[in-house]
Amino acid sequence: METALESLSKEDLLKVISSRDEKIDYLESQLAMYKRMQFGQKRERFEGNPNQTELPFQSEPAEVERQQEEIKEKIEYTRTRPNHKGRAKLPEHLPVEEIEIHPEGDLTDMVCIGKEITEELECEPAKFYIRRYIRYKYTPKNGDGVKIGELPERVIDKGIPGAGLLAMILTGKYADHLPLYRQKQIFARENIQIASSTIEGWTRQALEKLEPLYEQLVFETKTKGYLQVDETPIKVLDSDKKGAAHQGYYWVYHAPLEGTVLFDYSPTRGGIAAVPMLGNFKGYLQTDGYAVYEKYGKKKDITHLACWAHARREFEKALDNDRPRAEKALLMIQKLYAIERQLKGHGLDATQTKELRLTESLPVINALGKWIFEEIKNTLPKSQIGKAMAYAYARWDALSAYLYDGNLLIDNNLVENAIRPVALGRKNYLFAGSHEAAQRAAMIYSFFAICKKHEVNPWQWLKHTLENIMSINHKNLKDLYPQNFKKLADL
Structure with missing residues (x-):
């Protein structure tokens, strides 16, 4: 019986063979890529010799013994060797605790001829304390009425956390990627018992205080003539499907000339998500090859830059x-x-x-x-x-x-660098509780990214901002930007 292939003409048979060869080459390339993704190092530079031998899983017993002897000799040497002249200089702004050490024994017949100073960098765990405002009341000797000292503006009215504590919680979560339950454990080690719901409430209310500053940042970002844009996923518990998390996205806008970063949350990765920021954008737009950006890049007043x-x-x-x-x-x-x-x-x-x-x-x-x-x-x-x-x-x-x-x-690497903290955060606290929570997080991610770009201490900036944002004149709101806080701190 004649097979299907045998019934084909020579020309058709060559087409079938060519098609199969093409498919085989494609599948082999895909397999090679998957192997690289699974086993290879994720580097963008050339790898070394691919035939390089693998490291052994275990060392020989003799090698282990020799290494242990070398480590022992090194430890003994480092105990006795003099201080290295090229060691890092200790920061001058830190407080100094001086400990005087005198020789043991009777020193009455001896004269001090000098001293040697040795310095080391030390630390203590986070210091918790209570700030107590005592407002004295006065009344006229011959009259009615009472006069009392005015209580400073507080971040959470009638709440117990100070600006420094709130800044520590937000910095811990969004800059150092410590979930709130881990921070609760830190409080517990200091015998400070705070309910999880309370810490979550503090976080939400502190973030809400930043909304005016964030809105100002949104307004100014829209006016920039050169933006780099990228997006990254974030899981959100608010989902239509029971037991499932919604796949939301942070759209990140970086202005390279000014060194500002804006995170904007959207439930979708579709082109509509970028309309609020790019709908009226004019200038240079630099992105990866995602089709949504290609569409914006074709607009009349936009020059599209690839990466x-x-x-x-x-x-x-x-x-x-x-x-x-x-x-x-x-x-x-x-x-x-x-x-x-x-x-x-x-x-x-x-x-x-x-x-x-x-x-x-x-x-x-x-x-x-x-x-x-x-x-x-x-x-x-x-x-x-x-x-x-x-x-x-x-x-x-x-x-x-x-x-x-x-x-x-x-x-586009600078905007990708700004996104990295979100990727680290996803590994620790996994998801946002709601779409609103994801947008609140976008605000603090924006400002912490700017802090990083301008080498600003995020805790110091946030504490200063929370203390002043409620009383500052709206015309001076931009003074609270991290880059402007740095200028103030340098004065």
């Missing part, structure tokens, strides 16, 4: 699929980043930066583009190297657009 880091990652994934061509592309992209390091090292202004990029970066971009244009014709579209080339080829104008202005950046 070279994302293009580079696609070629890095193709190293197991087609190493020679993937390496060629990666080496050319590395040249672009080497030029950026050179620019940063010389501290050039925007005009000088643009000139140097046009002189040195543009030829590299042109050479890479020409190479991709020629190679993509002979590349299987579904292979990883084909996908990498297609990703860059489809966004070539946007990848080249950073050459327009010396203030523009080569990639």
